[in-house]
Amino acid sequence: MATARTSNSELTFRIVAGDPGGNFTIDGSTGQLTLTRPLDFEALFGEGDTRMVNLTVQVSDKGQPPLSALCRAQVVVTDQNDEAPRFDRSVYTKTVPEDAPGGTRVIQVSASDADGSRQNSRVVYRIQHGAQDKFVIDSTTGLITVAQGANLDPDLSRPRAANYKLTVAALDGGLGADQLVDVATVNITIQDVNNKLPSFTDPGLVTIPEDTPLGSVVRRVVATDLDAVPLLRYSIDHSLGEARTEEGTLVRASDYNFTAAFQIHPIEGIVRTAR
Ligand SMILES: [Ca+2]
Ligand SMILES: [Ca+2]
Ligand SMILES: [Ca+2]
Ligand SMILES: [Ca+2]
Known part of the structure; x- marks a missing residue:
């Protein structure tokens, strides 16, 4: 019978496993998979720069009795740079003696980035302003040191300065307009030492x-x-x-x-x- 032949070859699809968050839907007659809401890369199981979603799809005919088969649909998910770096504090404070030579360690700032991929979570540090050529930052470690050749003696600084207010930035590896940034303040006080003769x-x-x-x-x-x-x-x-x-x-x-x-x-x- 024509009707029976149609039912025996009419297929229906449904997702039977692998989508606990309900992010996917499947068109029952065509098998077209569609996202219903965004996946969160960081919430997916796994490590590295790509993560997998393994869906189990069942296809059934409408015969009497119906027959069915399972197949696995693997969805590769890539990370989006949707997490900004965050400094572990917004203000850092440090006192340095005025005779500290170039290379002296001042303070180490630190920021973390919750993105799941290496590229989007990689943080580099920069001093945006306020260093007056007296301080430098290691872009990888965030360690701030006295600049080589710098003299912190307020009497030898132009303009005279016993305090420095640095703005430091942590930038992630997002490309172009995708790059995200956090800023923090580093207050450095120059401490007098007895280095002048009466x-x-x-x-x-x-x-x-x-x-x-x-x-x-x-x-x-x-x-x-x-x-x-x-x-x-x-x-x-x-x-x-x-x-x-x-x-x-x-x-x-x-x-x-x-x-x-x-x-x-x-x-x-x-x-x-x-x-
Ligand atoms: Ca990021
Ligand atoms: Ca992300
Ligand atoms: Ca002095
Ligand atoms: Ca003196």
């Missing part, structure tokens, strides 16, 4: 009469120091001192103990007669 303001020549009473002020000496918080202490260096008579003859300390003739206040720098 210098005296010349006290000039002081003349005092021989009968000056003990404890009289001879002169206040003043020194300056360009370090940020200079703590100056004054003392008399007797090894460099000498005494001479009116005629210009050197006086020996064994004849007259001139080293004990004056004292200096260690903090105020005031020189007084002592004996």
Whole structure:
């Protein structure tokens, strides 16, 4: 019978396994597979740059009894760059001594990217601005170091700077307009170290009469120091001192103990007669 022949060769398709998320539909009469909603590459089982969806499709005729067969439909899924890199913090803070030479390690920034493929999850680092040629970043590791030849001493920086605010970027491997980026701030404070010598303001020549009473002020000496918080202490260096008579003859300390003739206040720098 014509009707029976038609039913015996009329095929119907359906998905019987491999699509727990319900992402696919199949046209029952033509077998055409269609996506009903996007697949999430990162949620698919497997590793590497391509993932597979293995669907089991059943085809049946309409005979009495119906006969059927199974086939496997393998769908290859590629990754889309739909995850941006993310820094593990939005602000990094670090203090560096002003005498840190080129190559000194400052801080390491780090970002991760949740895409499933190597290309789309690969992160490179850049300093976008704020480094003033004083700092560089390793594009692969995110390690920020003092630039070779840079001097962090605020007094030798133009413009004078004791703080740097760097904007660093993490870029993924997305191509062209697909590339995604995250930014973070790195605040670097330059710490003063004692690297400047104090210098005296010349006290000039002081003349005092021989009968000056003990404890009289001879002169206040003043020194300056360009370090940020200079703590100056004054003392008399007797090894460099000498005494001479009116005629210009050197006086020996064994004849007259001139080293004990004056004292200096260690903090105020005031020189007084002592004996
Ligand atoms: Ca990505
Ligand atoms: Ca992705
Ligand atoms: Ca100093
Ligand atoms: Ca200093």
